[in-house]
Amino acid sequence: MDLTLNEPERAFRDEVRSWLEANHPGPEPHGDEAAFAFRREWQRQLHEGGWAGISWPQEFGGRGATLIEQAIFSSEMARADAPSPANVLGLVMGGPVIMAHGTDEQKERWLEPILSAAEIWCQGFSEPESGSDLASLKTKAVKVDGGWKVTGQKVWTTFAHESKWCMLVARTNSEVAKHKGLSYFICDMEQDAIEIRPLVQITGEAEFNEVFFEQAFVPDENLVGGEGNGWMVAITTLMNERAGLGGGAAVTVSRDLGALIDLVAERGLEGDPVIRARLADLLIGCEALRLGGMRAMTAQMKTGVPGPEGSIGKWQWAALNQSLTELACDVLGAEGLERGAPWTYRMLRSRANSIEGGTTEVMKNIIAERVLGLPRLR
């Protein structure tokens, strides 16, 4: 057991750290569009430095970094408070799907512009009536000459209005069992048959969209993994989404905890026993998240799969971030009610943490069924 970085790992960390120090773009500008353009430029810069596709194999333009290097990179990004790249979904989901299931032509066409953020990707999975039960989705793709015509509605689509491509799962066969009738398409968002409407969330912001497809066209060459294999292809991306969420999370929570401790001191509440106990729980939870990530990574390097501790990371993070932002608002007292104030915004935004990327209930089902081997209800 050695919980410190070894010599090559330290060298890698120093390399990332000094690159970030030299290239950090500064604080994100205000306003959605300006912020997005800023993050797009930041990703271009990351790509130039060879960091955008850190987990991607070298043959596809990535760095081919080891798991531990990826973890170091995420930690350093969080530590430096560096912005996220603009094309997150392309990097953690779209690219890996094309690499795993795409044809050579598809790899040639799509991978490089994902890395450089020349083309932004969004995800068309969830529908109003298909959330956790993704396989029940109703959006239809009907075969026409040279391609498919798509009709239906998607929801919770991030960056839809900025995106060139949508990872779209649609029903191509209604006659077979629900998992088997799905196909996975890469749909061009720049067409009149697609309407995007912002979806205002409880924070008052609209990070997400509803997307309406009315006979939208997808050419044959944009089908990934073959007709009827959409479920299997989509599962790859969901796994990647959850893996992608884990990296750097503990560092971010730890930094936020530091800010919260400063806030408690500033308000003269260091002596409040209830606040001290709640903070201690958060500090312990944050350390457990960090250490659990290290254990899972060690197991994954050794055996190819993360250990049981890896399956709780998303759940731990959601619970921590929610408790942390609630405590901050409690510490702020009446100010914690102010609309648009940073901690208030984050407290509201954190409600989605236990829903997005797999609800906590779905995570519990996965642990119960796949880790503990309990019987399925369905």
Next chain:
Amino acid sequence: MRFDFDDEQAEIKETARQFLASRFKPEVVRGLAEANRYEDALWAEVCELGWPGIAVDEEHGGQGLGMIELIVLCEELGFACAPLPFLANAAAGLVIEAAGSEQQKQRWLPGIASGEARGAIGDESILIDAEGAAVVVLYAADGPRLIAAADASVEPLELIDQTRRYAKLVSGSGAGEALAGDADAAADRIAVAVAAELVGLGQRAQDMAVAYAKEREQFGRPIGAYQGVSHACAKMLYDVEEARSLTYAAAWTADAEPESLPLAAAMAKARASESAWDVCKASIQVHGGIGFTWEHDLHFLLKRARADSRLFGTPGEHKERVATLSGLG
């Protein structure tokens, strides 16, 4: 960076799991607990294996291994819920090794390491394994003292945890000699050892709940198919794995980065105490009525978890330390 046991440590764990499973079958644990006694022959076997001296240095008759090896054993002893005078003896050894004079070490450590002249430990309200011990480490109000058992008089305490022997000091608290060195570091190490036992207790209670949820049927299905039950089991895994990560890391910290041990130990003991208690409670709930009967073995785990959570600092006390050590003055 590598967060797992090395091959030798993994082997100690596997050997301990097998040995304890063969010696401490449920009916054996039950028989000893109901009589609230230890079996000399079993302790002799444990001594034969060299466990009591695992973390005592070689110069004083031990194996000279580290905290990780010690907590591997503690976890397995918790998993087996084994009635043995192991923990107090090891804890007394840690205190004497950290804070004793050379003379005190030479006098007491060899007996502790061989298990033939055991150590006991505790404070003025509860002593663990004092009967039959050779030496008592007493955390008195004015600091820790070493008392030769002959100079102290104790009477047994009847506590809910019957898998261990507890006693109260009746006289002799002023006897013996003070420990000159840094006993605080030893207290942190002991807290980590108890945390490891709690991880083992929690893991056992989790395993029992999961096995029962697969086998018990109601309304025509195994109860583990219902989310009210399966999600409770998933939460057990969450609790046990958090406690395990913190405990293993604290054991590593004790030998590799001792300056960080106070925080790591406080986190591990606080989390492991709450985790084991929550898992044992939830396991009884999953078992339903049978889990509430004396006839079922779960209550031995629950009660030992309750006792362990209070020994060497309550969760509340350790959280208070976490707050203090994390910049809250």
